[in-house]
Amino acid sequence: MKTNNKKTAAIQQQDRLDAYLKANRLRKTAERDAILHVATDLRGPFTAQQLLQRVIDSVAGGISRSTLYQTLRLLEQAGIVQRLQLGQPQTLYELKTSHPQCHLVCTSCGRVKTVTDEHLDAFMLTRRYPAFNPITYSLTVTGTCSTCSRRARRDNTV
Numbered sequence: 001m002k003t004n005n006k007k008t009a010a011i012q013q014q015d016r017l018d019a020y021l022k023a024n025r026l027r028k029t030a031e032r033d034a035i036l037h038v039a040t041d042l043r044g045p046f047t048a049q050q051l052l053q054r055v056i057d058s059v060a061g062g063i064s065r066s067t068l069y070q071t072l073r074l075l076e077q078a079g080i081v082q083r084l085q086l087g088q089p090q091t092l093y094e095l096k097t098s099h100p101q102c103h104l105v106c107t108s109c110g111r112v113k114t115v116t117d118e119h120l121d122a123f124m125l126t127r128r129y130p131a132f133n134p135i136t137y138s139l140t141v142t143g144t145c146s147t148c149s150r151r152a153r154r155d156n157t158v
């Protein structure tokens with residue numbers, strides 16, 4: 001079931017890219033498709049460097065850094081990928097979803113995990129704000145990831 005949903009999402013993103021390329025009279029290229037495919041496969045937020053590494057690993061012949069950055073910009077303009085503003089030193093990207101995202105940011109190592117919180121969604125649906133019509137929300141939770149928690153415990157017991 002999960003695999004099917006993922007497959008459907010990948011097809012939707014490919015359709016969106018194709019429509020954007022056509023509307024803007026841009027060429028559909030194997031590199032653009034490959035970058036979208038890898039970005040869709042990555043779980044959670046990624047840096048441009050991480051995306052580049054994964055594309056190099058999976059595409060025969062690899063791609064250039066400038067092609068990757070140009071394509072990332074194009075995917076952003078097409079509304080497929082979004083830049084996250086989480087105060088990280090490196091720019092993080094993530095696939096745009098129609099569902100609100102909750103980002104868990106580790107203040108020790110900077111790792112970011114994306115989760116969906118059904119309880120929060122249900123709560124947010126009930127919220128009303130004066131003279132405002134909400135569309136969606138985003139939430140950043142800062143804290144410590146399990147790896148950093150374990151490390152801190154280990155360091156304290158030595």
Ligand SMILES: [Zn+2]
Nearest residue numbers: 106109145148
């Ligand atoms: Zn951490």
